Amino acid sequence: MVHLELNKICKGFDHPVIDRLSLKVDKGEFFVIVGPSGIGKTTLLRCIAGLEKLDEGEIFIEGDNVTNVPPYNRNVAMTFESYALYPHMTVFENIANPLKALKKEDSLIRSRVYEIAELLHIDGLLERKPHEISGGQKQRTALGRTLAAHPRVFLLDEPISHLDAKIRAELRTQFHTLEALREVSTVYVTHDYAEALSLGDRIGVMGNGGLVQIGTAHEIYEKPNSLFVAQHLGQPSINSLEIDLIEEAEKPSAIAGSLKLPVDLNHWEHLKRKNITKCTLGIRPQFVKVVNGDQSSEDNSLELNGMVEVYEALGAYGVMITSVVGQKLTVLTDPEDKYDHDENIIIRIDPSTFNYFDLNNGVNLIP
Amino acid sequence: MKEISKTDYPDWFLKKRTGKNLIVSPAIPWLMVGFPVLILIAIVIYPTIWMGYHAFQNTSMMSLFNNNFEYVGWSNFYNVMTSDRMHESIYRLIQYLLFGACLEVILGTILALILYEMIKNELLRIVLLILMVMPMMLPPSIVGVLWKFLLQAYNGAINHLLINLGFLDAMERIEWLGAEFALYSITIADVWQWTALPLLIVYSGRVSLPPAIYEAARVDGAPTWMVLKRITLPMLKEIIAIAFIIRFMDAYKFVDKIYVMTSGGPGQSTELPVFIAFQKGIREVEVGEAAAYAWIIFVFAALLITLFLKYLKNVLKAQAFA
Amino acid sequence: MTESNIKLIKIILLAFLLVWIVFTLFPLYFQLITSLKPVAEINAMVPTFWPETFRPGNYLGIFADPGSLKSLMDSLIVSISNTILSLLLGTLAGYALARYLKGIVGENLAFWILSNRMFPPVAVIIPMFFLFDATPWGTDSYVSLILLYLVFNLPLATWLMMVFFRDAPRELEEASYLDGYTPLKTFFKITLPLVFPGMISVAMLCWIFAWNEYLFANLLTGTTVKTFPVHIPSFTQGSQTLWNLVMAFSMVAMIPPVGMFIILRRYMVRGLSLGVVKG
Numbered sequence: 001m002v003h004l005e006l007n008k009i010c011k012g013f014d015h016p017v018i019d020r021l022s023l024k025v026d027k028g029e030f031f032v033i034v035g036p037s038g039i040g041k042t043t044l045l046r047c048i049a050g051l052e053k054l055d056e057g058e059i060f061i062e063g064d065n066v067t068n069v070p071p072y073n074r075n076v077a078m079t080f081e082s083y084a085l086y087p088h089m090t091v092f093e094n095i096a097n098p099l100k101a102l103k104k105e106d107s108l109i110r111s112r113v114y115e116i117a118e119l120l121h122i123d124g125l126l127e128r129k130p131h132e133i134s135g136g137q138k139q140r141t142a143l144g145r146t147l148a149a150h151p152r153v154f155l156l157d158e159p160i161s162h163l164d165a166k167i168r169a170e171l172r173t174q175f176h177t178l179e180a181l182r183e184v185s186t187v188y189v190t191h192d193y194a195e196a197l198s199l200g201d202r203i204g205v206m207g208n209g210g211l212v213q214i215g216t217a218h219e220i221y222e223k224p225n226s227l228f229v230a231q232h233l234g235q236p237s238i239n240s241l242e243i244d245l246i247e248e249a250e251k252p253s254a255i256a257g258s259l260k261l262p263v264d265l266n267h268w269e270h271l272k273r274k275n276i277t278k279c280t281l282g283i284r285p286q287f288v289k290v291v292n293g294d295q296s297s298e299d300n301s302l303e304l305n306g307m308v309e310v311y312e313a314l315g316a317y318g319v320m321i322t323s324v325v326g327q328k329l330t331v332l333t334d335p336e337d338k339y340d341h342d343e344n345i346i347i348r349i350d351p352s353t354f355n356y357f358d359l360n361n362g363v364n365l366i367p
Numbered sequence: 368m369k370e371i372s373k374t375d376y377p378d379w380f381l382k383k384r385t386g387k388n389l390i391v392s393p394a395i396p397w398l399m400v401g402f403p404v405l406i407l408i409a410i411v412i413y414p415t416i417w418m419g420y421h422a423f424q425n426t427s428m429m430s431l432f433n434n435n436f437e438y439v440g441w442s443n444f445y446n447v448m449t450s451d452r453m454h455e456s457i458y459r460l461i462q463y464l465l466f467g468a469c470l471e472v473i474l475g476t477i478l479a480l481i482l483y484e485m486i487k488n489e490l491l492r493i494v495l496l497i498l499m500v501m502p503m504m505l506p507p508s509i510v511g512v513l514w515k516f517l518l519q520a521y522n523g524a525i526n527h528l529l530i531n532l533g534f535l536d537a538m539e540r541i542e543w544l545g546a547e548f549a550l551y552s553i554t555i556a557d558v559w560q561w562t563a564l565p566l567l568i569v570y571s572g573r574v575s576l577p578p579a580i581y582e583a584a585r586v587d588g589a590p591t592w593m594v595l596k597r598i599t600l601p602m603l604k605e606i607i608a609i610a611f612i613i614r615f616m617d618a619y620k621f622v623d624k625i626y627v628m629t630s631g632g633p634g635q636s637t638e639l640p641v642f643i644a645f646q647k648g649i650r651e652v653e654v655g656e657a658a659a660y661a662w663i664i665f666v667f668a669a670l671l672i673t674l675f676l677k678y679l680k681n682v683l684k685a686q687a688f689a
Numbered sequence: 690m691t692e693s694n695i696k697l698i699k700i701i702l703l704a705f706l707l708v709w710i711v712f713t714l715f716p717l718y719f720q721l722i723t724s725l726k727p728v729a730e731i732n733a734m735v736p737t738f739w740p741e742t743f744r745p746g747n748y749l750g751i752f753a754d755p756g757s758l759k760s761l762m763d764s765l766i767v768s769i770s771n772t773i774l775s776l777l778l779g780t781l782a783g784y785a786l787a788r789y790l791k792g793i794v795g796e797n798l799a800f801w802i803l804s805n806r807m808f809p810p811v812a813v814i815i816p817m818f819f820l821f822d823a824t825p826w827g828t829d830s831y832v833s834l835i836l837l838y839l840v841f842n843l844p845l846a847t848w849l850m851m852v853f854f855r856d857a858p859r860e861l862e863e864a865s866y867l868d869g870y871t872p873l874k875t876f877f878k879i880t881l882p883l884v885f886p887g888m889i890s891v892a893m894l895c896w897i898f899a900w901n902e903y904l905f906a907n908l909l910t911g912t913t914v915k916t917f918p919v920h921i922p923s924f925t926q927g928s929q930t931l932w933n934l935v936m937a938f939s940m941v942a943m944i945p946p947v948g949m950f951i952i953l954r955r956y957m958v959r960g961l962s963l964g965v966v967k968g
Contacts, residue, residue, distance in 0.1 A: 016380045051390075051863050056379045070390055071866040084864040088882045101869030149869065391872050396789030400798065403778035403843060410813065410840050411805050417816035474709075481706045485699065495706075497951055499713055504946040508903035508918045509939045513716055516723070516932055524719050524736045559716065562709075571958045591695075620809040623903050641809055648815045649908060661812040669807060 002060075003027040003185040004153050009047060009057030017043050019209030020057070025185040030175070032188045032200030036232060039206050041189040042081070045155045048187065049078045061152050072101075077151035079159045083142040085130040091117075091141050092126040098149035116144045120174070136167040143171075147180055154186040161190065168195075175199055193233045197221075205229045227362035230282050230355060236319050239283040239329050242359070245276060254281055254354075259325045262302060264351040270366050271356060279365060282355035285319070288331040290339075291346040301350045311339040322347060422658035427651075443659035453660075456640045459550055460619065463639060467554045467561075468618045472611045474558070475565030480599065482566075483573045484591070496570065503563035511627035514556035518543035549629050549637045556624055561617075565610040572606035573599070608679050612672060619668055640664050724748070724937035731932045747937040751924070757938060760920035764942075767831055767906075767916055768899035771838040775895045776888060778839075779846025784876070786847070787854035799851060805844045813840055814908055821909065828909040834916070837905050842895040849894075853887030854880070890956040897946050917942045 004025040011018040017040040025031045033041050046052045048059060050071030058067045066074050077098070085094050092113055099109045117123040120140040125133055133141070139159060146154065160168045172195070175181070175188075190196055196203050197217040204211040205220060205228075213225045224230035230238045243254040245263065252263035252271075261281070263271070271279070291303060306322035306329070318333040322345060331347060339345065356365040425439045447453055478499065486492045502510065517524045520540045529535040543552045576599070584594050622642045625631060631638040631646065638646075641664060648657030719738075723731060724747055726740045751757050786799050817837060821828040857880060865875040881888075903918040911919060917938070924934040950957060 010377070010379045012380045016377060019377055019380075049867060051866070071863070072869050072871055075869075076867065078864075078867050080860050080864060082858075082860055084858070084860040086861060086864075086879060097865070097870075098868040101874075145864075145868070390866060391789070395872075396785040399781040399785035400790060403782040403847060404798070404802070406778065406836075406839060407802065407805060407843055410817070410836060411808060413820070414813045414816040415808075418812050478706060478709055481702050485703060485706070493954075495710065497954065498710060500950065501717065501947060502713060504897065504901075504950055505939070505943055506901035506903055506918045508901075509921065509942070512921065512935065513720055513939070516935075517716055517719060522732065522734065522736055524738070527736050528738075559713070567958070574958065616807050620807075620811075621904075622811075626904065626907075641811055644809070644811045648811060649818075654815060657811070657815060661809055661815075665807070665809055665812060668809075669804070672807060 003029070003062060004048070004187070005060040006048070007058045007060070009059065010055045011040075011043060011047055011052055012055060016209055018047065021210040023204065023211060023214070025187065027185055028182040030181065030186045030188060030199060030201045032190060032196040032203045033206050033211070034190060034193055034196045034203060034233065035206030037191055040209065041191075041206055042157055044206070045078060045157050045187065045189055048153065049076050049155055050074045074153075075149075075151050076153045076155060077146035077149070078155040079139075079142045079146050079157060081158045081161070083130075083138045085138055085141055085145075087130050090127050090129055091122065091133065091137075094130070094141055095144040095148050097145060102149055112148060113144075116147050119147075119178070120144050136163050136171075139163060139167075139171065147178075150180075150183070152184055154181065154184045156186065156188045158190055159188075160195075161192065172198060193235065196233075205232065207232075223364070224282075224355065225364045227280055227282065227357040227364075230284075230357070230364075234284060234286075236285050236330050236332070238355075239285060239288070240357075241281045241283075241327060242278070243281045244278055245271060247272075256281070257326045259304075259327045261349070261354075262351050264354065266352070267354065267356060267366055274365060276356070276358075276365060279359050280357040280362070282357060283329065283349060284353065284355075285330040285332045287350060287353040288329055289348045290320070290331060290333050290337070291348050292337075301348045303346055303348050306345050306347050308339045308341060308343045308345060311341070313338070418658040418661055420658075421654050422662050424655050426654040426658075439655070443655045444663065447656060447659045447663060452635060452638070452643060453640065455635070456638045456643055459637070460639050462550065463554055463557075464615065464618060466551075467557045468611070468614045471558055471562045471614055472565045472607065474562045475567075475610065476569045476603070476607055478562070479566045479569035479573060480595070483570060484595070496567075500563045500567055502560040503567070505560065507560065507621065507623040508627045510556055510560045511553075511624040514552065514559070515544065515628045518552050520544070544629060544633070546633045546636045549633060553624050553628055553637055556628065557618075561614065565607070565614060568610040568613070569603060569606060572603055576602055605679070608675075612675060612679075616668070616672060619664070720936045720940060723932055724940050726933050728926075728931060728933055732929075744933070747933050748941070751934050751938045751941070754923070756915065756920055756923065757917075760915045760917040761942065763831075763914050764900055764916040764918075767834045767838070767914070768896050770831070771835045771842060771899045772892050772896040774835065775839060775842035775846040776892050778843055779848075779850045779891065780888065782847045783850025783852075784854050784880070786851045788859070799848070802844050803848045806841060808840060810840075810904060813837065814905060818909060827913075829911060829913045831914055833909050834902075834906060834914065837909070838899045838902060841898060845898075846891050846895055849887065849891045850884070853884040853891075856887075857883040886956055886959060889953060890959055893949060893953055893957050896949070900946055 002024050004023075006021060006023040008020045008022050009018055010016070010020055021044070023031075033044065035041050043052060047054055050066070050069060054067060058065055060066065061074065061076070086097070089097070095113045095116060096109050099112060104112075113126070114123065117126055120143060122133075122137055122140050122144065125137055125141075130138060130141070139162075143159065146156075160171050163171070176199070188199060200217060202214060203217050203220055204214045206212065207228050213220055213229045215223075220229060220233055224233065227240065231240065241254075241256040241259075243256045243261075246253055246255060247268075252265070252268040254261045254263050304324050306324040308320060309323050309328065310321040311333075312319045313335065315335065317335055318337065318339075320331045320333050320339055322329055322331055324347065329347070333339070357363065358365055422443055423438055423440060425437060425443070482492060482495060482499075486495060505513075518526075520526065520542050523543070525543065526535065526540050529541070530537060530539070535541070542548060580598055580602075581594065584598060589597075619639075620641055622639060622645060625637055625639060625642045626645075629637045631642055640660065644657050644660035644664065647653045647660060722738070722740050725743050725745060726737070726747075727742050727744045730737060730741055782802070786795055789795075790798060814837075817833075818828055821830075821833045826832050861879055861883065862872075862875050865879045866872070870878060901918065902916070906914075906916045906919050910916070921935055921938060922930075924931045924938065
């Protein structure tokens with residue numbers, strides 16, 4: 001059942017920010033919006049909240065058209081990146097504020113605030129003021145405030161980006177387990193893809209004024225519909241090479257400078273049909289592997305000689321930039337191996353993992 | 368991310384979009400501002416127009432009550448601009464601003480910095496600040512009266528103090544309020560009272576400067592005078608300038624002390640332009656001329672201040688990039 | 690810069706500070722002792738720097754004239770009323786300018802409001818004299834002073850409140866909207882508490898000006914309404930000024946502003962530095 005619907009909404013300031021964006025979020029769904037900084041994610045949330053007036057388009061919540069409803073009547077809750085806790089009120093009063101606005105009785109307010117505080121493990125802090133608590137506690141207080149009055153839509157603006165890793169992990173778990181979220185639709189904004197991956201039922205990649213791709217984390221990763229999406233999701237960033245496509249004796253190849261790579265025949269079908277001669281080739285570092293001596297090569301894979309330029313050991317994995325016949329490729333390596341500068345290595349890539357993007361508009365050429 | 372070029376702007380963006388806000392109806396801000404503005408208009412614009420009108424008439428006491436004044440064009444302005452009385456008062460005004468307002472700002476700044484940098488004891492600092500700021504709390508008229516009392520030629524405490532300290536012979540007296548010194552005496556009273564304002568402003572500004580820079584300077588081992596010259600003063604430049612503007616804006620238009628101490632005398636030796644306007648307007652009820660005076664004074668001051676503010680804005684912009 | 694040179698400079702600077710403090714305190718000291726002297730001693734040829742006879746009775750003497758107490762009351766009435774009015778209107782206008790009227794219009798409006806402070810009182814008083822004269826309550830009334838002092842205090846209040854409101858984070862108000870409060874309720878529950886310290890500094894600055902003002906009061910009022918600066922010249926006996934009473938009365942009149950500054954100095958420092966630094 002569609003809970004939140006955005007219908008071709010448009011919003012601009014001195015330049016257009018959101019351009020005919022449409023989205024449908026179901027009840028109980030946790031929708032994550034990812035995108036680079038400054039792209040308009042916060043603006044989008046503010047539009048849904050009612051803090052910004054739409055230039056065009058409509059917003060529906062539970063079927064009601066709320067486009068012209070002011071924020072205090074929309075029953076939407078939002079956390080701010082800066083928490084926005086009222087400094088002159090205690091934690092208790094901060095969380096109780098939405099309930100007070102609804103003129104609930106004191107006893108009800110008290111029980112609800114205690115309930116939420118317990119849930120978020122801040123029940124010991126209720127008498128403190130915001131300047132007396134830590135960042136993580138502030139975050140949870142802000143979260144508690146948004147939960148307090150049973151909003152219909154839950155908007156979270158980079159709520160945990162400023163916290164240290166341990167607390168982030170804790171809060172992420174809480175997002176998973178909060179019962180309350182099943183009753184509402186949640187729109188969660190982040191620039192951290194890993195976070196999006198772990199939290200979202202569906203993910204929307206924001207770019208160019210709209211949602212460039214919507215899908216599950218897996219879908220977006222495996223099948224980015226444009227170079228933009230591919231480049232922004234995935235750590236480290238995808239390798240992209242400008243290539244010419246040629247066919248020699250029924251064998252299609254991609255040429256980048258002096259590097260020649262075979263093209264998977266399935267891909268070539270689509271490319272040939274569209275008469276593509278030049279495009280951008282995308283290879284994810286995850287699919288470029290360093291060969292360790294006696295590993296047998298698989299059918300479709302190609303082995304190339306490369307020279308190590310830069311190597312970073314990052315704990316769970318290593319990132320290496322290797323130069324292969326003049327082209328630089330980023331490779332993910334096992335953490336145990338160590339590589340020296342200028343070391344010669346052999347890498348293996350599998351053409352079936354390649355992505356091809358249009359040279360001009362970056363659209364993925366393989367549907 | 369490619370920026371969408373202007374030619375690619377979608378239609379809805381190019382269409383005229385209302386600036387309407389969801390949160391409050393657009394009428395409300397105007398109502399909120401409107402009421403005070405209306406009152407200001409009543410109290411300020413009305414007099415402005417009135418004075419503007421009468422500046423071109425030959426209004427005086429009788430004609431005002433009988434409502435028979437006639438248009439005399441620019442002659443009021445002409446009379447004012449060419450009167451020696453006005454010229455001399457302008458000369459005195461410059462003296463007063465230099466030795467009064469300027470001196471107050473300079474002294475205030477120096478004292479504020481001395482107080483902040485050299486008195487480390489919090490309590491002592493606060494006590495001294497309060498003591499130094501007290502003159503500002505007094506009514507300017509009372510300050511005038513007080514100094515008039517102190518500067519009496521024969522019974523005045525100042526003269527006798529000078530005698531006791533040996534600066535004057537037993538029979539000598541300085542005619543503080545005589546033709547020679549009267550202006551300086553008024554200036555002294557003014558400096559006594561108003562140095563406190565720039566002092567307070569600069570002190571407050573100094574208090575609000577970020578401590579991080581000073582800690583960095585200390586770590587770098589910079590000597591005190593260098594810190595002062597290279598860090599404190601540049602950061603306070605803007606505040607000092609504003610203190611100057613505030614003091615200047617008040618100095619040229621408040622004539623309480625002249626009124627109370629000398630009434631412009633002896634003769635006309637302590638007349639400042641605004642005071643003359645007062646005399647003309649209230650005592651002699653030469654309203655037309657007084658209006659011309661007021662307008663000339665106001666326009667000049669407004670011009671100067673606006674120029675100074677513009678200069679200030681540019682200096683600040685430059686500083687922002689520095 | 691040698692060590693001894695630095696020490697010398699420090700001593701000179703401290704001496705300078707000391708000299709200034711003495712210079713500041715001397716007139717006040719003399720005011721105090723004059724207020725405690727009998728008339729005869731004051732009019733003697735050689736003024737004394739320490740009272741030969743103490744007459745604290747002077748302080749009671751000033752109130753022998755019922756006008757003295759009345760003048761203090763009048764000053765209180767005028768100054769407090771004007772402060773409340775300035776604060777009220779200034780807060781409304783300041784909020785509108787800080788939050789809503791942001792464009793060119795708003796900026797110019799704000800500048801015009803502030804520029805009214807530059808208006809010479811003389812230009813205001815002559816026309817206003819005739820204007821108030823024509824009204825039923827006349828020039829010699831509380832209303833005339835309370836309204837006229839707005840010329841100075843309202844721009845100040847508006848400008849400072851605008852700066853303070855600009856400083857208050859908008860997000861807090863937005864969070865309040867999302868909590869369900871209308872802008873009106875938000876203004877009272879959230880915004881005002883945030884700017885409250887600022888309001889105190891504004892109130893202080895406005896009040897001190899209204900309390901100390903002399904010129905308008907002197908020219909417009911004098912009988913029905915007599916603020917204390919206007920009352921001072923009345924301490925005469927024949928053609929002689931009774932300086933002891935004048936000084937005593939002045940000291941009494943000094944107590945409220947000085948007292949307020951001592952108690953609320955933090956707000957005043959804050960008000961000035963914010964208004965100046967950010968304005």
